[in-house]
Amino acid sequence: MNIGKLKLNGPLVLAPMSGVTNLPFRLLCKKYGASLVHSEMTCSEAIVRQNQKSMAMAFSCVEERPLGIQLLGSNPDTLVHSALMLQEIYSPELIDVNLGCPAQAVIKNGFGSALLKKPELIRDIIKQLSDALDIPVTAKIRVLNSRDETLRIAQGIEKAGAAAITVHGRTQKQGYSGKSDLEIIKNIKSILAIPVIANGDIFDEKQAKHVLEYTQCDGLMLGRGAIGNPYIFRRISHYLDNGELLPRMTFGERLEEFFEYAALCRKYDLLTYNDLKLKAQWFLKNRKNIKSVREKINDAKDIDSILGIMGELRADTCIKSG
Numbered sequence: 001m002n003i004g005k006l007k008l009n010g011p012l013v014l015a016p017m018s019g020v021t022n023l024p025f026r027l028l029c030k031k032y033g034a035s036l037v038h039s040e041m042t043c044s045e046a047i048v049r050q051n052q053k054s055m056a057m058a059f060s061c062v063e064e065r066p067l068g069i070q071l072l073g074s075n076p077d078t079l080v081h082s083a084l085m086l087q088e089i090y091s092p093e094l095i096d097v098n099l100g101c102p103a104q105a106v107i108k109n110g111f112g113s114a115l116l117k118k119p120e121l122i123r124d125i126i127k128q129l130s131d132a133l134d135i136p137v138t139a140k141i142r143v144l145n146s147r148d149e150t151l152r153i154a155q156g157i158e159k160a161g162a163a164a165i166t167v168h169g170r171t172q173k174q175g176y177s178g179k180s181d182l183e184i185i186k187n188i189k190s191i192l193a194i195p196v197i198a199n200g201d202i203f204d205e206k207q208a209k210h211v212l213e214y215t216q217c218d219g220l221m222l223g224r225g226a227i228g229n230p231y232i233f234r235r236i237s238h239y240l241d242n243g244e245l246l247p248r249m250t251f252g253e254r255l256e257e258f259f260e261y262a263a264l265c266r267k268y269d270l271l272t273y274n275d276l277k278l279k280a281q282w283f284l285k286n287r288k289n290i291k292s293v294r295e296k297i298n299d300a301k302d303i304d305s306i307l308g309i310m311g312e313l314r315a316d317t318c319i320k321s322g
């Protein structure tokens with residue numbers, strides 16, 4: 001898939017996810033075959049104010065490239081200003097505009113999916129960004145109840161100069177209920193010339209292949225399926241290329257992934273107690289008979305305790321499998 005002048009080596013894209021897609025996590029997804037990774041949404045207003053926490057969200061390194069930085073906002077001037085600042089500091093390969101976030105705190109400010117009610121403003125934002133930046137500008141949308149309105153929004157985004165569009169086939173109201181509507185994604189793909197990336201509910205190889213074939217989209221974006229499971233990118237990419245299902249990662253291998261994550265956090269000075277505690281639970285996802293380990297992690301008082309508990313589990317797992 002090519003997004004403007006950016007050539008990607010495959011169709012699989014890591015979704016922007018707040019609280020999830022920091023640099024260490026993006027590096028793991030990249031290692032397993034994500035062709036493009038996204039930072040978590042970053043508020044344009046906060047960037048312009050030089051808020052350090054927001055600036056750090058886009059912190060990057062060469063090994064993860066290509067990187068898309070996702071911006072949240074509704075004022076075209078502020079979005080352009082913040083994108084130029086980020087371009088100068090981090091040189092991302094593209095800027096993505098968040099037109100889909102359904103969170104109350106976001107829509108009450110008129111950002112994210114609230115913008116879907118203002119097609120003219122969307123066009124203005126995409127046009128001004130595309131004119132001002134020398135990297136591709138993309139947009140990530142949710143769908144509306146009306147099929148025709150959704151198609152008009154998508155066409156407007158293309159006409160305004162976007163280099164690609166990602167479509168999560170749920171409405172703002174749906175949140176995560178129901179299913180991502182593949183029909184509307186397919187409709188959008190059929191009327192646009194720019195690449196369309198399908199998003200929503202891709203949790204395994206077969207669903208990935210089905211979505212690609214059914215919608216005829218150029219790419220697939222994975223969100224929740226990658227949480228605690230960056231290896232999913234290798235499995236899906238192998239299946240799309242060879243039609244074979246790779247064995248699942250063993251629990252021991254998943255624990256190693258957790259330690260690699262922790263080491264990357266340390267390397268890039270991003271190791272925090274809250275993040276590590278959450279990520280430890282994610283890497284233990286779906287594992288039975290480890291309730292006491294989960295409880296110990298919940299009660300852990302500091303980073304070293306979390307690493308210690310996970311280390312004991314690693315040693316135990318190693319003994320049992322060896």
Ligand SMILES: Cc1cc2nc3c(=O)[nH]c(=O)nc-3n(C[C@H](O)[C@H](O)[C@H](O)COP(=O)(O)O)c2cc1C
Binds near residue numbers: 015140
């Ligand atoms: C924890 C979490 C955080 C998210 N943060 C963002 C975000 O920052 N920007 C965005 O556009 N979408 C965000 N999303 C939505 C995802 O990018 C994606 O569109 C959605 O989860 C549907 O894809 P999935 O079914 O593969 O998870 C988030 C989703 C989750 C679960």
